[in-house]
Amino acid sequence: MRLELRGITKRFGSLVANDHIDLTIEPGEIHALLGENGAGKTTLMNVLYGLTQPDEGQIVVDGEPVRFRTPGHAIRAGIGMVHQHFMLIPVFTVAENVMLGVERTKRLGFLDRRRARRDVQELSKRYGLAVDPDAVVEDLPVGVQQRVEIIKALLRQANVLILDEPTAVLTPQEIEDLFGVMRSLRDSGRSIVFITHKLKEVKAVADRITVIRRGRVVTTTTPAATEAELASLMVGRPVMLRVDKGPSRPGAPVLEVRDLRVLDDRGQTVVDGVTFGVRAGEIVAVAGVQGNGQTELTEAIMGLRPVAGGSIRVNGREMVGRSPREVLMAGVGYVPEDRQHDGLIVDFSVADNLILDMYHRPPFASGPSLRPRVVQESARQRSEEFDVRLTSIDDPASALSGGNQQKLVLARELSRPIQLFVAAQPTRGVDVGSTEFLHRRIVQQRDSGVAVLIVSSELDEVISLADRIAVMYRGRITGIVPPDTPREQIGLLMAGAGATGDGAVPPGRRPAASEGSVAVGEAEPTRRPR
Amino acid sequence: MSLSLDVRRLSRPGVLESLSRARARVVTRTRVIGALSVGLGVVMVLPFGLGTKAGEMALLGLAGTTTAVHVPDMPVPVRPVCLALGAVCILTGLALMPRPLSRKAGNRVLGGVLVLFVFCLISWAAAGSHMDLVGLGNDTLVRSIPLILGALAGILYERSGVINIAIEGQLLVGAFAGAIIGSAIGDLWLGLVGAAVSGALLGLLLGYFCLRYLVDQVIMGVVLDVFALGITNYLYDRLLVPYQNSLNSPSVFPNIAVPGLSSIPIIGPIFFDANILLYLCYILLIVVHVALFHTRWGLRVRAVGEHPLAADTVGIKVIATRYGNIILGGLIAGLGGAYFTIGSVGAFGKDISSGDGFIALAAVIFGGWRPAGALLAALLFGFADALQNILGILGAPIPSEFLLMAPYLATILAVAGLVGKVRPPGADGKPYVKS
Ligand SMILES: Nc1ncnc2c1ncn2[C@@H]1O[C@H](COP(=O)(O)OP(=O)(O)OP(=O)(O)O)[C@@H](O)[C@H]1O
Ligand SMILES: [Mg+2]
Numbered sequence: 001m002r003l004e005l006r007g008i009t010k011r012f013g014s015l016v017a018n019d020h021i022d023l024t025i026e027p028g029e030i031h032a033l034l035g036e037n038g039a040g041k042t043t044l045m046n047v048l049y050g051l052t053q054p055d056e057g058q059i060v061v062d063g064e065p066v067r068f069r070t071p072g073h074a075i076r077a078g079i080g081m082v083h084q085h086f087m088l089i090p091v092f093t094v095a096e097n098v099m100l101g102v103e104r105t106k107r108l109g110f111l112d113r114r115r116a117r118r119d120v121q122e123l124s125k126r127y128g129l130a131v132d133p134d135a136v137v138e139d140l141p142v143g144v145q146q147r148v149e150i151i152k153a154l155l156r157q158a159n160v161l162i163l164d165e166p167t168a169v170l171t172p173q174e175i176e177d178l179f180g181v182m183r184s185l186r187d188s189g190r191s192i193v194f195i196t197h198k199l200k201e202v203k204a205v206a207d208r209i210t211v212i213r214r215g216r217v218v219t220t221t222t223p224a225a226t227e228a229e230l231a232s233l234m235v236g237r238p239v240m241l242r243v244d245k246g247p248s249r250p251g252a253p254v255l256e257v258r259d260l261r262v263l264d265d266r267g268q269t270v271v272d273g274v275t276f277g278v279r280a281g282e283i284v285a286v287a288g289v290q291g292n293g294q295t296e297l298t299e300a301i302m303g304l305r306p307v308a309g310g311s312i313r314v315n316g317r318e319m320v321g322r323s324p325r326e327v328l329m330a331g332v333g334y335v336p337e338d339r340q341h342d343g344l345i346v347d348f349s350v351a352d353n354l355i356l357d358m359y360h361r362p363p364f365a366s367g368p369s370l371r372p373r374v375v376q377e378s379a380r381q382r383s384e385e386f387d388v389r390l391t392s393i394d395d396p397a398s399a400l401s402g403g404n405q406q407k408l409v410l411a412r413e414l415s416r417p418i419q420l421f422v423a424a425q426p427t428r429g430v431d432v433g434s435t436e437f438l439h440r441r442i443v444q445q446r447d448s449g450v451a452v453l454i455v456s457s458e459l460d461e462v463i464s465l466a467d468r469i470a471v472m473y474r475g476r477i478t479g480i481v482p483p484d485t486p487r488e489q490i491g492l493l494m495a496g497a498g499a500t501g502d503g504a505v506p507p508g509r510r511p512a513a514s515e516g517s518v519a520v521g522e523a524e525p526t527r528r529p530r
Numbered sequence: 531m532s533l534s535l536d537v538r539r540l541s542r543p544g545v546l547e548s549l550s551r552a553r554a555r556v557v558t559r560t561r562v563i564g565a566l567s568v569g570l571g572v573v574m575v576l577p578f579g580l581g582t583k584a585g586e587m588a589l590l591g592l593a594g595t596t597t598a599v600h601v602p603d604m605p606v607p608v609r610p611v612c613l614a615l616g617a618v619c620i621l622t623g624l625a626l627m628p629r630p631l632s633r634k635a636g637n638r639v640l641g642g643v644l645v646l647f648v649f650c651l652i653s654w655a656a657a658g659s660h661m662d663l664v665g666l667g668n669d670t671l672v673r674s675i676p677l678i679l680g681a682l683a684g685i686l687y688e689r690s691g692v693i694n695i696a697i698e699g700q701l702l703v704g705a706f707a708g709a710i711i712g713s714a715i716g717d718l719w720l721g722l723v724g725a726a727v728s729g730a731l732l733g734l735l736l737g738y739f740c741l742r743y744l745v746d747q748v749i750m751g752v753v754l755d756v757f758a759l760g761i762t763n764y765l766y767d768r769l770l771v772p773y774q775n776s777l778n779s780p781s782v783f784p785n786i787a788v789p790g791l792s793s794i795p796i797i798g799p800i801f802f803d804a805n806i807l808l809y810l811c812y813i814l815l816i817v818v819h820v821a822l823f824h825t826r827w828g829l830r831v832r833a834v835g836e837h838p839l840a841a842d843t844v845g846i847k848v849i850a851t852r853y854g855n856i857i858l859g860g861l862i863a864g865l866g867g868a869y870f871t872i873g874s875v876g877a878f879g880k881d882i883s884s885g886d887g888f889i890a891l892a893a894v895i896f897g898g899w900r901p902a903g904a905l906l907a908a909l910l911f912g913f914a915d916a917l918q919n920i921l922g923i924l925g926a927p928i929p930s931e932f933l934l935m936a937p938y939l940a941t942i943l944a945v946a947g948l949v950g951k952v953r954p955p956g957a958d959g960k961p962y963v964k965s
Contacts, residue, residue: 051843052964072845087840089833090956100833101844103826110825152844 001062001078001159002027008057010043015391017043019215025160025191030182032206033195034234036431037403038389040215041195042084045162049081050074080158082149084165084402090138094131095120098152123151127181141291142169162193167201168429171289171457179205197431199227235433245443248467251280254420254451260310262300270296272475283452285466287459288494293475294455295337298424302334303327314420328357333413335423343409346398350390351379353397354412386411403430414441421445424455439465560631563640567623570647574616578654582608588656590663592796601795608657612650619643655921666916667800671808674912676701678811679866680890681904682818686859688899690852691835693959695751696736697863698887699758700729704867706762709878712780721780721872729864730857737856741849744961763880770878782876807873814862819901831855835955838962848962
């Protein structure tokens with residue numbers, strides 16, 4: 001199926017999200033869509049999927065002009081979409097979610113659950129997308145939820161599959177698996193529109209690349225282009241793909257975590273005797289495959305999750321048992337992993353979101369009342385400073401593109417006086433230009449004496465930001481190493497090597513937090529320019 | 531992914547901890563149940579048992595009125611029975627406290643204790659006279675009819691994401707339409723149809739304002755309740771009072787004793803000797819449950835109520851689905867309204883539904899947005915009503931208002947602490963707007 005978009009234009013008020021976009025998706029190709037946050041990629045795909053109506057322009061399927069008034073039309077035309085923010089019913093099972101809209105029924109409209117289950121199992125086997133059809137979706141990790149979304153599209157016999165930032169929430173292994181699935185789909189003649197901010201991925205999997213900037217197509221190119229070229233095409237200026245930072249000058253310990261044990265919602269131990277520290281003026285990054293306790297670690301530090309044992313001190317004060325607000329007010333800035341659920345109140349305006357943890361204090365409040373003028377003024381400054389692309393600070397945060405929502409959270413947390421900055425996946429879904437900027441801001445914070453704790457599943461980010469890297473595996477810290485440690489070795493630690501070992505020192509008990517670096521194993525850390 | 535699953539499986543200490551945490555929860559729950567048992571047991575022993583003269587008997591009737599089979603009355607020696615059952619409750623409670631129970635077992639114990647308590651309460655109230663137990667059961671069911679139908683309507687609305695505060699109004703217009711049509715045309719069946727349609731029309735008004743113009747659903751519901759009350763009052767004064775004989779004297783649906791089933795002792799006269807509306811309840815309860823949870827239609831409805839955008843992305847028409855449920859629910863609520871007039875007393879009176887719509891709404895929530903749960907809640911409220919009525923007739927030595935309070939108190943306790951958390955549909959009350 002050959003799909004053409006001709007002159008698609010979509011406006012939101014005065015903002016032109018898509019400006020006469022022409023795009024052709026050939027059968028059997030993986031077509032990457034690159035562009036800054038707010039460039040209009042999601043909007044374009046929503047138009048293609050019938051979720052929004054274009055103001056101008058035409059969609060052409062195999063030479064025939066068509067109109068998709070609802071997603072139902074698009075689905076029938078063979079278009080499937082995995083949304084940036086998943087479209088699954090949390091309380092339904094996998095099978096129910098997959099069959100929704102194309103239900104298998106017996107007589108009288110009774111659901112044929114057995115057939116639905118079998119359909120899921122078949123697709124799951126054919127494309128290597130492991131899921132349990134009877135699991136309830138809200139209990140599943142995002143990586144699996146995404147597989148459910150893909151199965152959903154495949155069951156509807158999508159010929160064109162749109163994947164909107166599918167890799168943002170995946171682990172490296174899951175990304176590899178996804179690429180495998182994408183390639184096998186392509187080889188079976190289907191086409192894929194692949195949106196991502198990670199240039200490496202584009203180069204690894206795409207057949208053609210279209211770059212969009214501020215609603216316009218800049219160019220269509222091939223993966224032969226270098227990352228630097230692609231980045232500057234996207235942003236419109238040269239981008240530093242590496243973080244420029246001097247050596248750290250660690251001061252007094254700010255965060256001290258000792259023998260921390262934390263349980264997840266099911267009551268399983270997910271942080272298991274973790275001990276480490278972060279000093280003023282240094283960045284410690286926690287590396288590890290997602291789901292090894294990193295999220296719970298940050299939540300415990302923030303008082304969002306009860307602690308089963310151990311201690312967390314900030315500037316010497318015990319934080320275990322304190323409320324999140326007390327932790328925030330102790331000078332801790334926090335960027336949660338899920339911006340839409342925990343980082344923002346998406347129905348609130350941008351301005352209000354920027355004062356969520358400061359609204360009760362001067363200068364935003366005087367006595368019991370807010371000072372709207374100050375709130376507005378500071379919101380304007382913050383969004384400008386952090387380059388949050390928006391039409392108005394009075395718009396709800398939900399009107400921002402995914403990456404701009406993320407920038408909004410960072411803008412809020414980095415613009416109040418803090419001594420400790422805790423960020424989980426700080427640049428998830430953020431484009432290269434903004435990532436560069438955010439990284440620079442984080443390093444600035446460090447240089448001004450803030451202790452920084454970053455959790456990231458992105459090894460590149462970890463290596464380029466960190467002064468020390470703590471690797472987590474199965475709830476334990478398997479090693480704390482300097483950032484020039486060879487990747488292979490970090491990879492080994494992430495897979496549990498060096499810790500699962502034969503009665504070695506329990507990882508939590510290593511004198512890790514005391515010195516800047518503890519090499520694990522014999523291998524000599526060698527400098528490796530990247 | 532497989533990795534993180536492994537983590538969970540492999541961390542043995544984790545399993546133990548989770549057990550200990552779950553245990554802590556179970557322990558407090560069990561303590562609450564235990565304490566409640568002891569408390570109720572004390573009431574059974576002191577005022578009920580010792581407060582009755584020794585040797586006084588209560589005659590509990592099990593025969594019912596119409597059944598062919600003769601079941602003798604059950605004589606209950608009030609004092610010893612209350613003392614004994616009270617002691618059982620106290621001992622159960624004490625024995626329970628140190629021993630954690632599973633949720634299910636805990637609920638069973640609690641249910642058992644409550645049944646014993648109610649039995650003692652009835653015996654105590656009937657001491658020295660006769661009480662028709664079967665009649666009480668039948669009365670409970672019949673009084674629950676508008677609650678059950680109202681709650682089913684509420685479930686249909688809220689499962690599709692529309693909050694319906696207007697159940698009360700729908701009952702009221704249903705009652706009115708049933709009476710006036712039943713009386714003017716003289717056909718009760720037409721009255722029933724008219725009642726259903728009027729409920730649906732009121733629902734459509736809610737839909738029009740809330741789905742089309744995105745008016746807040748709660749506010750609109752309240753407005754419609756006030757509107758329904760106002761217009762029925764007005765029409766009552768203007769039409770029904772002056773033309774009492776032609777417009778407000780419908781006959782009522784006769785009781786139908788289901789052949790066969792109604793002659794089962796005890797069960798028969800309670801469940802199978804009532805008018806058509808109760809049988810409609812049985813059918814609708816089953817139909818709504820099966821349709822919601824086992825058909826394509828139900829899956830789509832629930833999807834729309836949980837996450838309309840997701841439903842939209844798989845081609846389900848969100849607004850149309852909501853309108854559909856508004857109409858269906860409105861029909862059912864209107865039927866419930868018919869109970870007040872052509873289903874029981876015949877003539878319409880001002881505010882004849884007297885807040886039952888709001889109680890039905892409570893039943894929706896207490897019942898966890900499920901027909902079976904709502905049925906239980908509705909029966910509890912219906913029982914409270916019936917009991918208060920009968921205790922009033924018997925002249926029990928406690929203020930009947932106080933008695934009336936007890937089941938509600940029990941419900942609040944149960945919902946707050948014991949039943950566990952219930953979750954409303956994800957998009958309940960939220961309008962769906964497409965960009
Ligand atoms: N419903 C809406 N109302 C107003 N503005 C909107 C709406 N949806 C999107 N926009 C604006 O349109 C622009 C394009 O947004 P879009 O979500 O398409 O960006 P994107 O390219 O997907 O970005 P990202 O990479 O951050 O996801 C943004 O500036 C956004 O603020
Ligand atoms: Mg996007």
